Amino acid sequence: MMMMEEPTHIIVTIKPTATIITSPSPSSPPHSTPLATSTAVTTLDLSCSKLAWLPRERFVGFVGVTELVLNNNRLSRLPHELFALPNVRVARLEFNELIDLPAELGQWRALEVLVVHNNRLKRLPPQVGRLRRLRHLNLHCNQLTTLPTSLLELDIRTITLHANPALSENLKRICQAVFALREDTLDLSHCGPIRDQVEEQALGYARLTRELRLEGNALHALPTAVGQFFRLQSLLADDNQISAIPVHLCKLPALSRLSLADNRLANLPAEIGLLSSLRSVNMDNNFLSVLPPAFFHLVNLEGLSLANNKIESVSGTYTTTTQTLTLCLEAHMLCLGCVGDIGKLKKLQSLNMANNKIRTLPQELFTLT
Numbered sequence: 468m469m470m471m472e473e474p475t476h477i478i479v480t481i482k483p484t485a486t487i488i489t490s491p492s493p494s495s496p497p498h499s500t501p502l503a504t505s506t507a508v509t510t511l512d513l514s515c516s517k518l519a520w521l522p523r524e525r526f527v528g529f530v531g532v533t534e535l536v537l538n539n540n541r542l543s544r545l546p547h548e549l550f551a552l553p554n555v556r557v558a559r560l561e562f563n564e565l566i567d568l569p570a571e572l573g574q575w576r577a578l579e580v581l582v583v584h585n586n587r588l589k590r591l592p593p594q595v596g597r598l599r600r601l602r603h604l605n606l607h608c609n610q611l612t613t614l615p616t617s618l619l620e621l622d623i624r625t626i627t628l629h630a631n632p633a634l635s636e637n638l639k640r641i642c643q644a645v646f647a648l649r650e651d652t653l654d655l656s657h658c659g660p661i662r663d664q665v666e667e668q669a670l671g672y673a674r675l676t677r678e679l680r681l682e683g684n685a686l687h688a689l690p691t692a693v694g695q696f697f698r699l700q701s702l703l704a705d706d707n708q709i710s711a712i713p714v715h716l717c718k719l720p721a722l723s724r725l726s727l728a729d730n731r732l733a734n735l736p737a738e739i740g741l742l743s744s745l746r747s748v749n750m751d752n753n754f755l756s757v758l759p760p761a762f763f764h765l766v767n768l769e770g771l772s773l774a775n776n777k778i779e780s781v782s783g784t785y786t787t788t789t790q791t792l793t794l795c796l797e798a799h800m801l802c803l804g805c806v807g808d809i810g811k812l813k814k815l816q817s818l819n820m821a822n823n824k825i826r827t828l829p830q831e832l833f834t835l836t
Contacts, residue, residue: 512536514559523548530554538562538582550574561585561605573597584608584627593617607631614638616668619645637661641669651677656703661690668692677721682706689713697721705729705749717741723767728752740764751775751795769793 511532513521518540526549534557535549542563550571557580565586573594580603588609595601596617604623608630623646628639637659644655653676661667661684670692673679678701679693686707693702694715701724702716709730716722717738723746732753740761747770748762755776762771772795 507531510534510536513540515539518542520544521546521549526552533557533577535559543587545569547571553577556580556600558582568592568595570594576600579603581605591615591618596620614642618642619669635659635666638666638669641666645669645673651675651698652680653678654680655684656680656682658684660685660687670695677701679703689716691715694718700724700744702726712736712739714738720744723747725749728772735759735761737761743767746770748772771795 508529508531511526511529511534514536515538518537519542521537521542523546526546529552531554532552533554535552535555536559538559539562542560543566545560545565545568547569550569551574553574554577555575556577558575558578559582561582562585565583565588567588567590568583570592571594572592573596575598577600578598579600581598581601582603582605584605585608588606588611590611591606591614593615594617595615598621601621602624604626607627610633611628611631612633614634619642626643626646628634628643631639640658641655641661644653644658653670653673655661655670661670667690670690673696675698676696677698679696679699681689681702681704683706686704686709688709688711689704691713693699694713696719698721699719700721702722703724703726705726705728707727707730709727710732712727712732712735714736717736718741721744722742723744725742725745725747726749728749728751730750730753732750732755734755734757735750737759738761739759742765744767745765746767748768749770749772751772751774753773753776755773755778758773758778762768770793772793774795
């Protein structure tokens with residue numbers, strides 16, 4: 468007796484909002500009949516159907532689909548033809564067994580929301596950088612080991628990366644901070660050392676920010692990408708292990724606030740005098756022994772705090788200047804003869820020299836107006 472081919476089981480429900488919900492049999496053979504198609508269909512839902520694969524030809528004709536729902540199946544691969552749907556804005560692929568996403572992902576140029584959590588992804592294709600409209604990306608509970616730098620070029624508003632054990636916590640926090648920029652502030656404080664090339668690249672794509680916070684990261688050096696922050700006005704990198712200020716930092720034209728307290732700075736580059744917009748400097752609790760005269764060439768400088776360093780003399784440092792200045796030289800080894808030129812600071816507004824070796828006030832103080 469000739470065996471009849473098992474029929475394809477498809478349940479199709481057409482709702483008034485032009486939504487199709489289909490539940491094909493997971494055992495349907497590869498040559499099974501394609502789904503009925505319509506350009507009016509906007510949502511294609513194949514969720515919770517125990518699907519282990521998707522027949523390639525089934526998606527021909529669904530050019531109007533804007534929401535693709537494939538969550539809670541057993542999919543380990545997606546057919547390339549799926550990415551030929553030109554209008555997909557929302558793709559829900561969570562709770563499957565996906566190992567990777569193909570390069571064709573970049574064809575979904577209209578995609579705004581991509582949900583791929585609870586899969587087995589080890590990587591994202593570089594072509595994800597082509598998804599210029601992508602705003603929300605959910606990748607938690609996967610096996611990602613790194614992220615493509617092209618991802619960081621996107622204007623993503625929310626990204627979830629937790630429960631990817633092979634992905635460094637540092638990279639997760641940096642990427643989330645880059646994508647969560649608000650009010651021109653990038654807060655990367657207390658997130659750990661920046662070591663990875665991708666992490667450095669992440670900073671590079673945030674170069675339009677105006678305030679960068681790097682406090683408490685055990686950094687031995689400022690990331691080179693900071694030199695690309697041409698709009699940067701405030702840099703806070705206290706409580707690290709930074710031993711030198713790179714020259715490229717001294718080329719930031721808009722920098723007005725620089726705080727590097729509680730680091731290991733032993734000297735400062737003469738190029739710091741190029742920071743013509745600098746108004747406030749805090750370098751308390753370092754190992755500075757010499758104060759560069761370049762500081763007093765900064766016509767906009769209003770506050771300079773150098774408490775608890777190792778400066779023994781500032782004589783000969785000052786040039787005649789008329790800027791209004793608050794100067795803190797607390798807890799040094801200064802003596803009376805070491806501050807003889809302080810009278811050149813004609814508009815000194817506040818001077819703190821507590822905990823030094825000065826026993827009498829220098830006469831130059833009385834010439835200040």
